Amino acid sequence: MSNECAPQDRPPALCAFGGSRPGTRFAYTQISREAGRAIARAGYGLVYGGGPTGVMGAVADGIWDEGGHVTCVIPRFLQEREGNSDSRLHKYVVETLQERKTLMADLSEGFLILPGGLGTYDELFEAITWSQLEVNYKRVCVLNVDGFFSPLRELFTQLIDARFVKPYDLRRVLVTSSCGEAVQYLTTTEEN
Numbered sequence: 001m002s003n004e005c006a007p008q009d010r011p012p013a014l015c016a017f018g019g020s021r022p023g024t025r026f027a028y029t030q031i032s033r034e035a036g037r038a039i040a041r042a043g044y045g046l047v048y049g050g051g052p053t054g055v056m057g058a059v060a061d062g063i064w065d066e067g068g069h070v071t072c073v074i075p076r077f078l079q080e081r082e083g084n085s086d087s088r089l090h091k092y093v094v095e096t097l098q099e100r101k102t103l104m105a106d107l108s109e110g111f112l113i114l115p116g117g118l119g120t121y122d123e124l125f126e127a128i129t130w131s132q133l134e135v136n137y138k139r140v141c142v143l144n145v146d147g148f149f150s151p152l153r154e155l156f157t158q159l160i161d162a163r164f165v166k167p168y169d170l171r172r173v174l175v176t177s178s179c180g181e182a183v184q185y186l187t188t189t190e191e192n
Contacts, residue, residue, distance in 0.1 A: 013045035017123040018055035018114030029058035036062020038183040045069035052084040110139040110186035132169040141182040142175040
């Protein structure tokens with residue numbers, strides 16, 4: 001793993017997972033940029049996958065709009081294909097996707113989930129599972145932009161009703177459509 005910034009050089013950070021594409025609605029990137037601004041105004045930096053475009057590019061731009069700190073964690077094979085060369089970016093290059101997710105979790109205080117595709121859902125469920133299994137005690141907030149994640153609420157209810165998941169397993173997960181509520185939730189200290 002190459003490391004271009006030392007952990008002591010960065011503020012506390014939130015990890016954002018979302019699409020490398022912008023999706024079909026302008027709201028996806030607009031709210032993502034707003035979320036980045038809110039994170040920076042709360043005194044937090046961003047840890048993300050490093051993509052320069054789409055939802056992920058928008059959240060990083062929002063952080064930079066407020067003069068905030070952005071760290072990316074990117075596997076070497078993606079760096080070569082779609083890496084971000086922005087000089088403001090602090091970068092970790094890893095070998096695998098699993099190393100990427102683990103390091104992103106280690107570098108952050110909580111997880112903000114933004115609209116995205118299969119990779120975003122993989123990251124969302126892994127973050128929830130880490131919390132459920134007490135691998136970490138980090139909160140997960142799903143930013144429900146234009147109802148994008150509304151089916152997720154139904155899925156959670158179905159999992160609980162079928163007794164595959166206990167309500168307690170989702171105790172650190174919030175689904176909201178408000179950037180302000182999302183950032184407040186993720187930056188509020190929680191007693192384990």
